[in-house]
Structure formats: structure tokens, C-alpha cells
Amino acid sequence: MKSAQASVLYDAPGPRARALYRASSVVVSALLIGLGVIIYRALDDKGQLTSEKWEPFTMSTTWTTYILPGLQGTLVAAAVSIVLALILGMALGIARLSDHRSVRILAGAFVELFRAIPVLILMLFAYALFAEYQVFRSKYLALAAVIVGLTLYNGSVIAEIVRAGIKSLPQGQTEAAKALGMRKGQIMLTILLPQAITVMLPAIVSQMVIALKDSALGYMIGYVEVVRSGQQIGAYYGNYLSALIVVAIIMIIINATLTSIATRLEKRLRRGQKQSAPVTRNTVTENILPAGPA
Numbered sequence: 367m368k369s370a371q372a373s374v375l376y377d378a379p380g381p382r383a384r385a386l387y388r389a390s391s392v393v394v395s396a397l398l399i400g401l402g403v404i405i406y407r408a409l410d411d412k413g414q415l416t417s418e419k420w421e422p423f424t425m426s427t428t429w430t431t432y433i434l435p436g437l438q439g440t441l442v443a444a445a446v447s448i449v450l451a452l453i454l455g456m457a458l459g460i461a462r463l464s465d466h467r468s469v470r471i472l473a474g475a476f477v478e479l480f481r482a483i484p485v486l487i488l489m490l491f492a493y494a495l496f497a498e499y500q501v502f503r504s505k506y507l508a509l510a511a512v513i514v515g516l517t518l519y520n521g522s523v524i525a526e527i528v529r530a531g532i533k534s535l536p537q538g539q540t541e542a543a544k545a546l547g548m549r550k551g552q553i554m555l556t557i558l559l560p561q562a563i564t565v566m567l568p569a570i571v572s573q574m575v576i577a578l579k580d581s582a583l584g585y586m587i588g589y590v591e592v593v594r595s596g597q598q599i600g601a602y603y604g605n606y607l608s609a610l611i612v613v614a615i616i617m618i619i620i621n622a623t624l625t626s627i628a629t630r631l632e633k634r635l636r637r638g639q640k641q642s643a644p645v646t647r648n649t650v651t652e653n654i655l656p657a658g659p660a
Contacts, residue, residue: 409607419605423612428599436595437616443509443591444578447516451577452570454517455524460554462529473525481522486583488515493587508589512581520577524570531566532558564635571628575621592616 379387409415422428461473480488493511496502502510535558543553585594596613600606 414605414607419603419608422599422603422605423608432595432599433592433612433616436590436592439509439584439589440578440581440591440593441620443512443516443581443584443589444574447513447520447581448574448577450513450517451520451524451573454521455528456559458521458525459528459532462525463532463554465550477522477525479522480518481526483519485515485519485580486586488518489583489587491515508584508587511587512584512589515583516577516580519580520573523573527566527569527573528562531562531569534565535561564632567628567632567635571625574624574628578621578624579617 406415413419458473458477461469462477464470464473489511492514493507496507496510497504532554539557539561540553543557548556581591582593584591585597592613596609597606600609603609
């Protein structure tokens with residue numbers, strides 16, 4: 367029965383094909399093992415696998431001098447830019463659905479422009495601009511440039527997520543709300559956006575993770591974040607491999623925590639939507655039209 371079902375979906379491999387698959391798996395596994403052995407020997411020859419390379423991470427000074435300040439810089443830049451990008455993205459996404467053609471064109475041009483420019487270029491441009499006109503004190507120049515670059519890029523991407531999320535909702539809800547006499551702003555804020563957030567949440571969380579990782583590009587303009595701190599540890603103690611592994615573990619923990627929180631929030635929102643009765647066109651029609659003869 368299983369072979370019959372499998373043959374309906376695709377051609378079941380014959381004896382030769384299965385033998386070829388097994389042989390290919392053996393060859394690929396052998397190549398991966400050989401590559402692993404080569405990498406291990408190269409690292410061992412450089413002394414990167416000795417316990418002495420990990421000793422700096424047992425000292426409190428390594429954490430207080432390098433890792434914790436770098437982690438603080440990463441979290442501050444990411445948190446501020448994510449909040450600003452969400453606000454900017456919501457505003458631009460709604461503007462792209464405006465009834466006014468000029469508003470749609472301006473919002474669309476803004477989104478397409480900053481979505482096409484690499485984040486690093488935005489940071490470098492903002493840093494040079496702020497330094498030239500002394501917009502911020504020198505202490506905050508790099509932080510401001512990182513936040514501006516991340517906000518403009520991620521806000522433009524979130525704007526497209528918002529627009530797509532709202533457009534994916536059934537048109538009947540908008541028509542029903544209009545039949546009740548609601549204005550477009552009321553429809554957007556009270557009906558469409560609350561439902562679209564649940565649809566958009568996975569994509570928005572992915573963009574938040576990207577913003578968190580892209581904050582590492584700030585090292586190009588002298589911003590102190592966790593990746594730069596890892597490079598400083600490697601330069602000081604000569605343990606680049608272990609330093610970058612520790613930094614990678616920290617970033618994985620942060621991203622996993624953010625994803626876990628968003629997943630729980632999404633489940634709670636979906637559960638709340640199932641419990642609440644949705645507004646449908648039929649319900650509205652029954653409320654505003656007189657009942658027919660029995």
C-alpha cells in the first residue's frame with residue numbers, strides 16, 4: 367500500500383537508483399569526515415584547541431571589560447532600531463494603501479529606495495553626515511548612525527510586510543465595516559491591523575532577528591558591539607576561535623529567546639481571535655437591514 371501511494375507522487379527508485387543513492391551518501395560522508403579532520407589538524411597545529419585559549423572566559427575581567435559592554439551595545443542598538451522600524455514600517459505600510467495617489471507614490475518611493483540600499487552603506491552615510499554637521503556628540507555618533515541605518519532599512523522591509531498582511535485579509539470585512547459607516551482610519555486601526563498582526567508576526571520576528579544580526583556591521587564605524595568585543599578578545603589573548611564561538615553562542619541564545627517569545631505571543635493572539643467572534647458581512651447586513659417577512 368505504501369509503495370503504491372509513493373508511486374502516485376513520484377517514481378519509486380529502482381535497485382540501481384537505490385544503490386547509487388547509498389554510494390553517493392557514503393562518498394559525501396567520507397568527504398565531510400575528511401574535511402573535518404583537515405580543519406581539526408589545522409586548528410590543533412595553531413594551538414587553537416588547547417584549554418589555555420578558553421581560560422580568559424573564566425575571568426570576570428574578560429566579561430566586564432569586553433563581552434558585557436559589547437552585548438549592551440548590541441541590545442541597545444537593536445532594541446531602539448527595532449522599535450523605530452516597527453513604527454516607521456507601520457506608517458509606510460498603511461500609507462502605501464492610502465486612497466490618495468500622491469501618498470502612495472511617496473511612500474512607495476521611500477520604501478523601494480531604502481530597501482535597495484545595503485545597511486552598511488546607510489550606516490556609513492549617516493555617520494559621515496552626522497559627523498560633518500555635528501548632529502550628535504562624538505560619543506553617540508556611531509550609535510546614532512547604526513540606529514538610523516537599521517531603522518531605514520528594516521522599516522522599509524516591514525512596510526512591505528504590513529502592506530502584504532493587510533492585503534491578505536478578506537475584502538468582505540472592509541466592505542462590512544464601510545456599510546456600518548466606519549471611516550477608513552477606524553477600519554484600519556480597529557479591524558484590519560489587529561488581524562493582520564497575527565499574520566505578519568512570523569515575518570516581523572524574522573526581520574527583528576536580521577536587525578539584531580546587522581547591528582554587528584556597526585564595527586565598521588567604530589561602534590562597540592558584541593562581535594567587535596569578540597574580535598578585541600581574540601586580538602588581546604590570541605584566541606580568535608574560542609572568542610568567536612562564545613560570541614556565536616550569545617547571539618544564538620538571544621535570537622532563540624526572541625523567536626520563542628514571538629511564537630508564544632503569536633499562539634496567544636491566535637487563541638484570542640478564535641475565542642472572539644469575527645465581524646462578517648452577513649452579520650453586519652443582518653444588523654442594518656430590516657428582517658424580511660416571516
